[in-house]
Amino acid sequence: MNARSDSSIAAWLALFLFGIYLLSFSGMLYSQDSQSMFSVAESFVKRGELNTDQMWTLFKARNELASDGESYAKYGYGISLVAVPLYALALALPGLGLVQTTVQTSSVVIALSGALLFLAARRLNYSRGVSVLVALLFGLATPAWVYAKQFWSEPYGLFTLLAAFYFLLRYRDTASSRDALIAGIALGLAVATRVTNAALVPVFAWYGFGATEVAATQAQSRPPSATPVGEGRLGVLVAVVCNRPFALFTVSLALVMLSIGLYDWARYGGPFATGYRADETFDNPILLGLYGLLFSPGKGLFIYVPFLAALPFSFAVFFQRARREAVLFLFAFAFYLLTFSLWYYWWGGTNWGPRFLVPTLPFLVLAVAPAVELAVSKKQAAFTILFSFFCLLAFTFELVGVSIPSLAYRLKMLRVSTSPDWDAIFIPQFSPLVGSLDQFKPKLIDFAWLRVTDNAVNIDWLVIGLTLALIVSCGAMIWSQVAGRLRPTTNYQLLITVLAVALALFSLYRYGDDARFGGGDGYRALLQAVEREAQPRDVLILNNDVFTPFFLNENRARLRWYGLSRDPKQWDEATRALLTRLARSNARVWLACDDSAGDLPDPTREWLDQSLEILDERSFQDGVHLVLYATPDPP
Numbered sequence: 001m002n003a004r005s006d007s008s009i010a011a012w013l014a015l016f017l018f019g020i021y022l023l024s025f026s027g028m029l030y031s032q033d034s035q036s037m038f039s040v041a042e043s044f045v046k047r048g049e050l051n052t053d054q055m056w057t058l059f060k061a062r063n064e065l066a067s068d069g070e071s072y073a074k075y076g077y078g079i080s081l082v083a084v085p086l087y088a089l090a091l092a093l094p095g096l097g098l099v100q101t102t103v104q105t106s107s108v109v110i111a112l113s114g115a116l117l118f119l120a121a122r123r124l125n126y127s128r129g130v131s132v133l134v135a136l137l138f139g140l141a142t143p144a145w146v147y148a149k150q151f152w153s154e155p156y157g158l159f160t161l162l163a164a165f166y167f168l169l170r171y172r173d174t175a176s177s178r179d180a181l182i183a184g185i186a187l188g189l190a191v192a193t194r195v196t197n198a199a200l201v202p203v204f205a206w207y208g209f210g211a212t213e214v215a216a217t218q219a220q221s222r223p224p225s226a227t228p229v230g231e232g233r234l235g236v237l238v239a240v241v242c243n244r245p246f247a248l249f250t251v252s253l254a255l256v257m258l259s260i261g262l263y264d265w266a267r268y269g270g271p272f273a274t275g276y277r278a279d280e281t282f283d284n285p286i287l288l289g290l291y292g293l294l295f296s297p298g299k300g301l302f303i304y305v306p307f308l309a310a311l312p313f314s315f316a317v318f319f320q321r322a323r324r325e326a327v328l329f330l331f332a333f334a335f336y337l338l339t340f341s342l343w344y345y346w347w348g349g350t351n352w353g354p355r356f357l358v359p360t361l362p363f364l365v366l367a368v369a370p371a372v373e374l375a376v377s378k379k380q381a382a383f384t385i386l387f388s389f390f391c392l393l394a395f396t397f398e399l400v401g402v403s404i405p406s407l408a409y410r411l412k413m414l415r416v417s418t419s420p421d422w423d424a425i426f427i428p429q430f431s432p433l434v435g436s437l438d439q440f441k442p443k444l445i446d447f448a449w450l451r452v453t454d455n456a457v458n459i460d461w462l463v464i465g466l467t468l469a470l471i472v473s474c475g476a477m478i479w480s481q482v483a484g485r486l487r488p489t490t491n492y493q494l495l496i497t498v499l500a501v502a503l504a505l506f507s508l509y510r511y512g513d514d515a516r517f518g519g520g521d522g523y524r525a526l527l528q529a530v531e532r533e534a535q536p537r538d539v540l541i542l543n544n545d546v547f548t549p550f551f552l553n554e555n556r557a558r559l560r561w562y563g564l565s566r567d568p569k570q571w572d573e574a575t576r577a578l579l580t581r582l583a584r585s586n587a588r589v590w591l592a593c594d595d596s597a598g599d600l601p602d603p604t605r606e607w608l609d610q611s612l613e614i615l616d617e618r619s620f621q622d623g624v625h626l627v628l629y630a631t632p633d634p635p
Contacts, residue, residue, distance in 0.1 A: 188256025289341025
């Protein structure tokens, strides 16, 4: 194993996958869960806060308020934390869409996961060619590709678990304290992304430090005076507990876990309060969940990733070559499968494939490496043909997934079925893999470079051409280095990396006015006015939460804002209490509203007009209005 060459190939793989993900990029937030987690990143970057009041009525946040009257995301902070750098970059660079830029975090972490998977395969003594194919199968022939363009927690859980495994694998080879430290941080962030990952901590610790060859070597190399008391396994155990790498792993993990408790305390007043409701339980019939997640037409793992059919044979071979890794993979997959088979919402909502199993994909694909090795060797022609067919079929399935958004398919199911969720999961002809095929229409295809307005199709050929050039260049470098025709060139790789970043920014600038976010020139001018004129003790109310996605992408003002519904039926005691509290705790209140509701009653504006003093009122295009109020007793 040539570490320098392998690192170079891994970097080219990450760039290659990132190029593919740029080509399939959309930049949209597909769910209210995603909007909620994004809102945490926005609040933290702008004000150092953790609230999600932007989703007050859209996500029914008003129904689950904390003791301070604010709403918070019930999810871990992991995804929001990883998203902070790109959100901060977008906020600092005028013209970049805040959502569009932040969503690219998912592309980055999945591309890096492909690189880590290649390096892990190499450390497990698979050839470069096989390792590259394993990484490409993961990145392009599993739902990881689809989730690389979405803002769910799964890409981040996947990346952190894989990083923890890879650096523990490295530690077992090198006994490096740095590897142990990184593994502890990564595992902690996996828990910060999804709290159920805490159950995996013991098995990861066992994998990295339990009776390892490294620990045994360290114990044997100590001078007699420094040898821990005990013999055999007990002596090795004491050596493991007392050694510096294990201490770094444990302390770094503990600090991240402590931060999770502090995060819960800051939101809900206790270190073990997560915000999940009492009726969100693990009481689903387990056989239903197992069948649904593994074999159902609409959610089954083996349906969406058909080459995993090789696992029974492949895992047996993998176990013979890497028993400790095989046990870790088996435990992690079994834990995820059993846990979410019991979860009341086991199918994971409107999304692609078995969403809750996505974090286990790197481990499953790595366990398929022996099958890849056999297929490449061509020793069994029939197996090579069949396995290659299943890989191509999996790639085709994921291509459908990145092309047609799951929400578009759900809207179709709502029109044709009285039980859209169950029919899409259990009836073969309604599976998204089949039913999405008639959705391939320009107005539904979900690529940012394709826009349909007034029946006119506009394609950004410049972005497509530049992105294809990046992909071809990186692919050629991978091919050349795997074949041994070209030595690693750090300067050229650095240049291509810079160009890839520049291309991503250039693309984002080109996509900045995406009409799918709604809004328009009127609301855009309104937000610019608020950004210019807002004062520290101001608050903004959006009185039409239909435009929440637009505000999330365009609002660069740093004041706190609340997304309320224009529907009079949404007016309730919680909203009235909110307005009362905002009037008491702020000096001025900005109201953003529009004429889209016609003559329907507007209880929010009526309350503000009656309770506060109007300082200013102005109108913009598209019937958009901005009203500024002064509160009676400013703080």
